[in-house]
Amino acid sequence: MAVFKNALVRKPCRNMVNGLTSAALGRPDYDKALAQHEAYVQALRSCGLDVTVLAEDETHADSVFIEDTAVLSEKVAVIARPGAPSRLGEEDDVAAALRSRYAQLESIAAPGTLEGGDVFRAGDRFFVGISGRTNPEGARQLGMILKKHGYSVTSVPLREVLHLKTGVAYLENNRLLACGEFLDQPLLSAFEIVPIAAAEAYAANSVWINGRVLVPSGFPQTKENLEALGYDTLPLDVSEFRKLDGGLSCLSLRF
Ligand code: GLY
Secondary structure (H helix, E strand, C coil): CCCCCEEEEECCCCCHHCCCCCCCCCCCCCHHHHHHHHHHHHHHHHCCCCCEEEEECCCCCCCCCHHHHECCCCCCCECCCHHHHHEEEHHHHHHHHCCCCCCCCECCCCCCCCCHEEEEEEEEEEEEEEEECCCHHHHHHHHHHHHHHCCEEEEEECCCCCCCHHHHHECCCCCEEEEEEEHHHHHHHHCEEECCCCCHHHHHCEEEEEEEEEEEEECCHHHHHHHHCEEEEEEECHHHCCCCCCCCCCHHHCC
């Protein structure tokens, strides 16, 4: 079972209200987002993580979604290369923050693009979504790097969602919380799927951390289903990040 000790998060910048979005949920309220982010950091700490908060980056509206900037394992940190042009460069400060923690730091190079939201790990297996943000070349490079360190890597083409982890969350014990296009994805058929109904699809972006599951608040069926399976859930309001297509996993790098 995974053990997470650290998390890297980035304070929301005021410019986040201009972040990329396909949601029609309105403009985020910055002060509310700050409060939600602080509660999120406290939740990570309550799961036993040592949390480092990077300063806000006003030059990148989406920089609070730090998960997209790297893929981390015990053996290597891979610095991503965002597929959204406005997000290119977010990864630089993250690389600087990780350099002192990782002996092995590698990077995705052009023309590859890769966003960490497209990657989930299940033990020694990594799954990479081929999406509007992560291209086959980015996935290929990630595969080459991770395979050198003994991991297996499987590419999963996406049809509908922004990132792979928009629609799945690994819950350990070979269980995958999943919705929509991932309920019958043959590449994920080795997992025991915990299905999410379409009405609660946003809750697929939950996060297992050291025995607890962070779930977005407002999705009672998912919370109840997880609790029935024995998980200790921790609901968090991330409404202002949802307005930017973001969710619980996007707000941190956990390692
Ligand atoms: N707003 C988050 C993203 O589109 O990457």
